[in-house]
Amino acid sequence: MINVTLPDGSVRSYESPITPLEIATSISEGLARNVLAAKVDDQIADLTSPLKKDCHLALLKFDDVEGKKTMWHSSAHLMAEALESLYPGVKFGIGPAIDGGFYYDIDCGEHTISEKDFGAIEKKMLELASTKSPYVRKEISKREAIAYFKEKGDEYKLELLEDLEDGTITFYTQGGFTDLCKGPHIPNTGFIKAAKILKVAGAYWRGDEKRKQLTRLYGITFPKQKMLTEHMHLLEEAAKRDHRKLGKALELFAFSQNVGQGLPLWLPKGAELRERLEQFLKKAQVAAGYDPVVTPHIGSKKLYETSGHYEKYGEDSFQPIKTPDQDEEFLLKPMNCPHHCEIYKTKPRSYKELPVRFAEFGTVYRYEQSGELHGLTRVRAFTQDDAHIFCRADQVEEEFKKVIDLVLYVFKALDFKEFTAQISLRDKTDKEKYIGSEENWNKAEAAIINAAKEKGLQTVVEYGEAAFYGPKLDFMVKDALSRSWQLGTIQVDYNLPERFDLTYIGSDNQKHRPVMIHRAPFGSMERFVAVLIEHCGGQFPLWLTPNQAAVIPVSEKYNDFAQKLSKLLKNYEIRALVDDRNEKVGRKIRDNELNKIPYMLVVGEKEMQTNTYQVRKQGKGDLGTFSLDAFAEIINNDINSSIGD
RNA sequence: GCCGAUGUAGCUCAGAGGUAGAGCACUUCCUUGGUAAGGAAGAGGUCUCGGGUUCAAUUCCCGACAUCGGCUCCA
Numbered sequence: 001m002i003n004v005t006l007p008d009g010s011v012r013s014y015e016s017p018i019t020p021l022e023i024a025t026s027i028s029e030g031l032a033r034n035v036l037a038a039k040v041d042d043q044i045a046d047l048t049s050p051l052k053k054d055c056h057l058a059l060l061k062f063d064d065v066e067g068k069k070t071m072w073h074s075s076a077h078l079m080a081e082a083l084e085s086l087y088p089g090v091k092f093g094i095g096p097a098i099d100g101g102f103y104y105d106i107d108c109g110e111h112t113i114s115e116k117d118f119g120a121i122e123k124k125m126l127e128l129a130s131t132k133s134p135y136v137r138k139e140i141s142k143r144e145a146i147a148y149f150k151e152k153g154d155e156y157k158l159e160l161l162e163d164l165e166d167g168t169i170t171f172y173t174q175g176g177f178t179d180l181c182k183g184p185h186i187p188n189t190g191f192i193k194a195a196k197i198l199k200v201a202g203a204y205w206r207g208d209e210k211r212k213q214l215t216r217l218y219g220i221t222f223p224k225q226k227m228l229t230e231h232m233h234l235l236e237e238a239a240k241r242d243h244r245k246l247g248k249a250l251e252l253f254a255f256s257q258n259v260g261q262g263l264p265l266w267l268p269k270g271a272e273l274r275e276r277l278e279q280f281l282k283k284a285q286v287a288a289g290y291d292p293v294v295t296p297h298i299g300s301k302k303l304y305e306t307s308g309h310y311e312k313y314g315e316d317s318f319q320p321i322k323t324p325d326q327d328e329e330f331l332l333k334p335m336n337c338p339h340h341c342e343i344y345k346t347k348p349r350s351y352k353e354l355p356v357r358f359a360e361f362g363t364v365y366r367y368e369q370s371g372e373l374h375g376l377t378r379v380r381a382f383t384q385d386d387a388h389i390f391c392r393a394d395q396v397e398e399e400f401k402k403v404i405d406l407v408l409y410v411f412k413a414l415d416f417k418e419f420t421a422q423i424s425l426r427d428k429t430d431k432e433k434y435i436g437s438e439e440n441w442n443k444a445e446a447a448i449i450n451a452a453k454e455k456g457l458q459t460v461v462e463y464g465e466a467a468f469y470g471p472k473l474d475f476m477v478k479d480a481l482s483r484s485w486q487l488g489t490i491q492v493d494y495n496l497p498e499r500f501d502l503t504y505i506g507s508d509n510q511k512h513r514p515v516m517i518h519r520a521p522f523g524s525m526e527r528f529v530a531v532l533i534e535h536c537g538g539q540f541p542l543w544l545t546p547n548q549a550a551v552i553p554v555s556e557k558y559n560d561f562a563q564k565l566s567k568l569l570k571n572y573e574i575r576a577l578v579d580d581r582n583e584k585v586g587r588k589i590r591d592n593e594l595n596k597i598p599y600m601l602v603v604g605e606k607e608m609q610t611n612t613y614q615v616r617k618q619g620k621g622d623l624g625t626f627s628l629d630a631f632a633e634i635i636n637n638d639i640n641s642s643i644g645d
Numbered sequence: 646g647c648c649g650a651u652g653u654a655g656c657u658c659a660g661a662g663g664u665a666g667a668g669c670a671c672u673u674c675c676u677u678g679g680u681a682a683g684g685a686a687g688a689g690g691u692c693u694c695g696g697g698u699u700c701a702a703u704u705c706c707c708g709a710c711a712u713c714g715g716c717u718c719c720a
Binding site: 602 | 646647648656676677678679680681682683693710711713714715716717718719720
């Protein structure tokens with residue numbers, strides 16, 4: 001007999017061996033029909049693998065994240081089976097489950113798979129699924145496994161096998177398809193009731209751009225057709241929030257082929273919004289002890305040779321600017337830090353004045369690969385809300401914490417609640433690619449980890465993601481299609497102070513090396529605005545939005561009165577437009593609703609007589625009648641609740 | 646940079662080997678209105694660009710450029 005503890009704490013006794021599926025059946029038929037995998041003492045397992053000793057058991061359904069992942073992983077195998085049947089001779093790389101489904105990397109030789117083929121693949125998958133073929137696990141010797149894939153001619157699987165130890169290798173077979181796989185899987189293909197191939201893309205074998213590019217097919221499956229329909233609807237809704245779409249519709253920014261790829265043009269409304277964001281941060285930075293500085297858009301090539309960036313990135317950047325003097329070369333500024341280092345060096349510094357904090361909204365230029373450009377999130381000219389803090393080693397942690405506070409303040413004002421703080425540390429196995437002493441790195445990494453912990457951040461640690469000159473803390477936010485982008489960033493740098501020979505005089509009257517912290521709460525204005533647009537679906541916080549209110553005269557007779565009102569609103573620091581088009585009220589309301597204008601004031605005879613206004617809130621409808629003072633108060637309350645003042 | 650797809654009016658999209666269409670937006674006129682689309686007329690296109698095939702190419706083929714989805718990269 002073994003004792004099995006279920007998630008609710010209850011303990012059941014069974015004759016050993018017994019499978020999780022049998023236990024599910026013993027609980028209820030319905031459960032047995034819906035259960036996909038088992039979690040045995042924190043290990044996900046097949047429902048059919050026997051339990052031989054006391055354990056904790058959770059039965060996973062599609063609602064459970066692990067259940068979903070198991071089903072999607074099994075679906076990758078099903079897609080592979082379909083592909084093999086449609087395109088004989090296709091070879092397989094890896095096929096994992098991911099957050100929104102699964103993919104499989106395949107090599108289909110001469111044949112190219114395109115969107116036209118998706119329908120046939122989906123159909124084949126469902127056809128194979130309907131046979132309810134069980135996923136059969138088999139432990140196999142390495143020799144046999146190699147023989148199998150040699151016979152099949154699949155060099156990718158053979159390469160994967162090289163890294164596996166004999167005795168740990170398992171195969172899974174469903175229907176006519178066998179794959180190298182450690183599992184687990186759902187009991188049989190019958191659970192897959194709806195399948196959709198989502199996209200096709202190239203992907204380098206093992207993520208190495210020097211190796212062959214395989215075809216990556218992305219898909220998703222569901223246990224119910226209705227769930228797929230809902231999912232596709234959700235994706236469509238998300239696509240409507242795409243900042244590229246909204247940026248165009250709301251006339252915030254544009255690109256022109258005549259100007260160049262990845263070089264954004266800020267339109268008046270977008271520039272106004274950006275300006276407001278800058279003012280907001282500048283104010284916060286003055287309060288936090290930053291000194292504004294301004295530096296040019298180009299700098300001597302030598303400056304970047306000193307910083308080490310030319311050596312590392314020069315080849316792939318915008319090329320040096322030539323001058324009449326042959327010996328001179330300049331670079332478009334790819335970063336602000338070297339300039340700020342030179343500002344630091346303009347005079348001797350005492351330990352008493354540290355930390356000094358130089359802040360600049362500095363526009364930088366980087367030649368990003370053409371395939372990487374993406375709306376405003378990845379461009380070739382962008383403005384960083386940059387600042388560099390020069391401090392003593394003993395001040396690093398304190399300064400770091402202050403910057404975290406600033407980032408959190410910014411995120412709160414813009415209602416960014418969902419973000420992850422990513423701590424990027426050195427690659428544990430390859431410390432060669434980093435500049436700086438072991439001791440300094442250890443200190444910096446510890447300082448970041450401590451600061452993040454003390455500020456109560458939810459963090460993920462990524463090894464190997466650090467910059468070459470120091471560890472960093474990045475604030476990651478997802479876009480409408482759940483792609484993750486880095487916004488705020490804080491980076492410790494022991495390298496540049498060294499390279500620029502920065503010093504300060506300590507209390508001991510000796511020269512010491514300051515530590516530098518790079519930081520940007522927004523990251524870049526471009527990317528931040530992009531993510532902000534998607535985050536709020538184009539409906540910006542009231543304090544930011546270009547037009548806070550629309551004055552709508554009911555007929556042309558009241559246009560003058562509407563103009564007068566908008567001037568009055570200006571006195572209250574309320575930004576209002578007058579919609580004096582020759583259209584009916586209903587039409588004007590509709591258009592201003594669609595343009596996401598937060599408030600509307602309809603004016604006609606009644607308003608002119610009484611000096612009170614009917615206020616309508618975007619998306620909410622009529623709020624009632626207000627005096628101008630009362631309306632201004634609504635707006636001010638709204639603003640204060642987001643940025644305080 | 647690599648793999649795949651796409652490129653027609655300001656926007657969203659139809660279309661076909663015989664030099665182009667819809668809806669919205671725009672302009673003008675009528676209408677002067679009370680809370681999510683009033684009516685009529687008009688204007689708007691080197692069908693991304695460059696080659697080739699053809700009597701004829703925006704359509705078929707090749708190339709470039711740009712955009713989109715990924716991969717790699719991201720100071």
